[in-house]
Amino acid sequence: MSVRRVRISGLPADFCVPPGWPVPSERWVRENALWAPPPAWRPIPGAPRPPTGWRFWTPNEGWSRYTAPFYRPIRKWALTANVLAAVWIITSIATALQPTAVSLRAVALAAFVAGIGFALAHRALWKRTTATVFSELALVAEEERTKRLTREYQLYLRDAA
Known part of the structure; x- marks a missing residue:
């Protein structure tokens, strides 16, 4: 649906x-x-x-423009995942060119696993941040709605008198 x-x-x-x-x-x-x-x-x-x-x-x-300051603290997780992806690509190519370099394979594997971990952590933090921002904005919206309805009702009472 x-x-x-x-x-x-x-x-x-x-x-x-x-x-x-x-x-x-x-x-x-x-x-x-x-x-x-x-x-x-x-x-x-x-x-x-x-x-x-x-x-x-x-x-x-428009969400990302409006809420960018809330997501700044978690950008480092995505940046780290991207850097580790680049390390993995470079070390994988180097390993293909130099098959006897066992230490490069270990670095490539470590970069790959760590990169996935950082990417998953970033995604989880992004989801949690989005939920938190929505909750906080909903509270503000509720307060503003109550104020607006109160003002409208007061105007109605004034006009009816």
Whole structure:
């Protein structure tokens, strides 16, 4: 099943519409950017619950520009994996040219194994960082949404009086 996404220019993530929900307006998506509706919330009466573990937001092309500072600390893991890949390639070529160089084979194997380890560590850290950033941004979005709704309600009460 494909997920319906709502992409709005300027937002670092797309809104993922749960099955059975109507597609929200651009204004709603902008006003509720990165807000994760609570489990009991429904956009309209009779709308089904989203599937368990539903992710309402998914990163788009703007994500990396918006969140780059959060990922800086883990760049060294990817850089190290790339350097080790280069060492592996160079030592593998050198081993092919000099088959008697047993120590080069050991260096190539060590670089290969370590490079895979660093790449896997980088991927795990990237996933964890993404989840953390989404959680923190969702908290900020919830606070901002509450403030906006409070202001709108106060204006409504003032205008109704």
